[in-house]
Amino acid sequence: MKRRAFGQYCGLARALELVGERWALLILRDLTVRPRRYTDLLTGLPGIPTNVLSTRLKELEESGIVERRVAPAPQRGIIYALTPVGQELEPAILALGRWGATQLDEPRPGEIVTPESVTLNFRAAFDSDGAAGVTASWEIHAHDLVVHLAVTDGKLESGPGPAPGPADLVITAQLTDDELPSYRAIMQAAKCGLVELKGRRKLLDTFLRLFAVPHTP
Numbered sequence: 001m002k003r004r005a006f007g008q009y010c011g012l013a014r015a016l017e018l019v020g021e022r023w024a025l026l027i028l029r030d031l032t033v034r035p036r037r038y039t040d041l042l043t044g045l046p047g048i049p050t051n052v053l054s055t056r057l058k059e060l061e062e063s064g065i066v067e068r069r070v071a072p073a074p075q076r077g078i079i080y081a082l083t084p085v086g087q088e089l090e091p092a093i094l095a096l097g098r099w100g101a102t103q104l105d106e107p108r109p110g111e112i113v114t115p116e117s118v119t120l121n122f123r124a125a126f127d128s129d130g131a132a133g134v135t136a137s138w139e140i141h142a143h144d145l146v147v148h149l150a151v152t153d154g155k156l157e158s159g160p161g162p163a164p165g166p167a168d169l170v171i172t173a174q175l176t177d178d179e180l181p182s183y184r185a186i187m188q189a190a191k192c193g194l195v196e197l198k199g200r201r202k203l204l205d206t207f208l209r210l211f212a213v214p215h216t217p
Contacts, residue, residue: 016061023048024056030116032090035081036161044114097124101213104184111183115160119147121183126156131163136203139167142181169199187212
């Protein structure tokens, strides 16, 4: 598959040549959250043809954006991870995610959410300036989805799954059976009080202040 070229000596054009192909940014989204196996990427991106995933990974490797690593013990096999050059893309990915969050309406038929997408949405929404001096942790539950958020003196650490240690506040969103456990649904439930809380309940207000995208529909 030949990579497109725009014929322009421009930073944006070059960026699009490197990461603008279909599915590439979603692959990078998932790898920004954590290194993943090929099968993990395939599972988290339902609908991507296997040949397209293989091609995109090869292109991103050749561009020095993604690299293969040996999985740490006790895992086995190969995982894909961002190189330092790839990690420099995170602010751009977060900015796109933050802008895109303001454009979301109701989910379209067949759309899904993944732990990686929800984690990235929380990272994109995070108000780092407003978090100065804040140290707190949250564990978010919505249906089968679990993500954790930890702020230490204004610095955010986040990821899929339970918090490494006891979270200061566990928030369980009370969603309907057919409601997607999306960032948008979780924030709406928290704003409306449709959540179960365990821990330091006052941190719900801090959570809403630090992780709400302004003007989200």
